[in-house]
Amino acid sequence: MICRLTVLTVMLVGATASADPYWHGGLDLRGDLGTHPIRIGGGYQLEHVDLSLVVDPMFWTDHQVDTDALAFWAPCSRAWGLLGGWRTSTIGLLGGTQLQEKLIVGVGAPLPQLGHHIRTRFHFELATVVVKHGADLPTDWISFATGRDFIDLINFGVFVSFEYANHL
Amino acid sequence: MRIICSLALLLVACDRPHAYMICHNSNCAEPTDPENDDSIEALDESLALVQDGRPIIDGTEIDLFWRASDSQCIFAHDLASARTELATTTAQVLADHLATPGPVTFGDGPFQLFIELKAFVGVEKSQRHTPEQRMLHAACMWEFYKTVTDAAIANGRDMKVFIASFSPELLAEVIRQTPAAVPFPPGYEAFYGVPRPLDSETRPLSDYAGLPIQYVEMHSQWIIDSQYEGLISSGIHIGFFMFSATEEHFAAIEQYEPEWVNTSEARLMRRWLER
Numbered sequence: 447m448i449c450r451l452t453v454l455t456v457m458l459v460g461a462t463a464s465a466d467p468y469w470h471g472g473l474d475l476r477g478d479l480g481t482h483p484i485r486i487g488g489g490y491q492l493e494h495v496d497l498s499l500v501v502d503p504m505f506w507t508d509h510q511v512d513t514d515a516l517a518f519w520a521p522c523s524r525a526w527g528l529l530g531g532w533r534t535s536t537i538g539l540l541g542g543t544q545l546q547e548k549l550i551v552g553v554g555a556p557l558p559q560l561g562h563h564i565r566t567r568f569h570f571e572l573a574t575v576v577v578k579h580g581a582d583l584p585t586d587w588i589s590f591a592t593g594r595d596f597i598d599l600i601n602f603g604v605f606v607s608f609e610y611a612n613h614l
Numbered sequence: 615m616r617i618i619c620s621l622a623l624l625l626v627a628c629d630r631p632h633a634y635m636i637c638h639n640s641n642c643a644e645p646t647d648p649e650n651d652d653s654i655e656a657l658d659e660s661l662a663l664v665q666d667g668r669p670i671i672d673g674t675e676i677d678l679f680w681r682a683s684d685s686q687c688i689f690a691h692d693l694a695s696a697r698t699e700l701a702t703t704t705a706q707v708l709a710d711h712l713a714t715p716g717p718v719t720f721g722d723g724p725f726q727l728f729i730e731l732k733a734f735v736g737v738e739k740s741q742r743h744t745p746e747q748r749m750l751h752a753a754c755m756w757e758f759y760k761t762v763t764d765a766a767i768a769n770g771r772d773m774k775v776f777i778a779s780f781s782p783e784l785l786a787e788v789i790r791q792t793p794a795a796v797p798f799p800p801g802y803e804a805f806y807g808v809p810r811p812l813d814s815e816t817r818p819l820s821d822y823a824g825l826p827i828q829y830v831e832m833h834s835q836w837i838i839d840s841q842y843e844g845l846i847s848s849g850i851h852i853g854f855f856m857f858s859a860t861e862e863h864f865a866a867i868e869q870y871e872p873e874w875v876n877t878s879e880a881r882l883m884r885r886w887l888e889r
């Protein structure tokens with residue numbers, strides 16, 4: 447077992463040691479209702495960690511804006527990895543804006559390459575609304591007292607990113 | 615498909631969804647606290663919510679529960695909470711509300727009363743009605759109906775009444791006991807709630823075969839397109855219910871345009887609908 451772990455570790459280190467940092471940017475697409483279906487993301491890939499910011503060009507359709515700050519960690523570029531981050535959704539209301547703050551956790555995996563500089567990745571997320579606030583409405587934190595308190599606040603989602611990536 | 619629709623949306627103007635807003639479990643004054651569901655205190659507070667000088671809601675949902683332990687018909691969502699008022703007390707609160715001068719809905723439409731008959735009789739959802747308990751529960755519902763509708767007639771109010779249950783057997787008993795005079799003929803409603811195994815209550819519509827189901831209330835996060843299309847093509851009217859509105863609910867309302875929204879957050883939902 448230890449031998450296998452050692453071999454795996456050496457393979458992972460070997461696979462990632464030569465990875466140079468690079469930037470990436472492109473589309474973030476989803477079919478579920480967790481955010482607007484088309485958003486724009488971009489970020490910076492370090493050795494094992496990819497930091498991204500996703501912004502929302504569809505805000506004008508319904509006065510809602512979904513902005514993500516995400517971190518993705520994978521042992522190498524072809525491996526499944528872990529996703530974590532924060533999403534702030536602003537909900538346009540009559541006379542104000544409510545903010546819904548969500549904790550994002552999940553997993554991701556690379557999809558087959560579409561071109562030398564085109565990077566695609568699939569993500570599966572669990573988004574939990576931690577707090578709703580703003581618009582002169584009472585601040586509402588998630589509670590686990592009964593199922594009715596939280597069942598609507600925890601949602602699964604799937605999204606795919608199509609991005610241009612290049613070294614700095 | 616949704617992405618294609620979204621691309622189309624980028625090219626055309628968007629309509630604002632219109633839906634009647636119903637107070638879920640008579641407890642829709644924020645912040646949400648399900649422990650206050652179906653309590654007189656929350657009902658009073660919810661009926662008193664106003665926006666621009668008008669009531670913020672278009673109606674309310676009342677849960678009537680048959681408590682087997684003492685054979686009482688109570689206003690309650692379940693038996694988890696000790697706060698349980700009699701159905702007759704609740705009917706009188708609504709009757710008094712309808713007798714109060716001024717508008718009783720946000721729009722100018724009829725006051726919409728959704729009566730849900732709870733499908734279990736004890737602490738556990740697996741504790742189902744006996745045939746006798748079903749008869750008594752249905753009779754309680756019609757007594758409740760009479761008190762409220764008498765007040766509506768006496769005060770010149772228009773109403774729409776919906777009678778719903780997760781139990782088709784209970785709805786069948788209600789229909790069997792329909793009185794000779796029904797001033798506001800009720801619509802009968804089933805639910806597509808949180809699916810099994812997360813919740814044990816939702817039953818397929820085929821279980822309601824033979825009943826005049828015209829309305830289905832769906833939980834807006836658990837909609838399957840084929841179910842939705844099947845209901846629509848059957849002429850069923852669809853509403854949504856929710857406990858806490860998130861972006862997913864708002865997007866579902868925009869996508870499916872339900873006829874009514876049963877919400878626990880009246881001010882949030884009204885301000886979203888009117889934005």
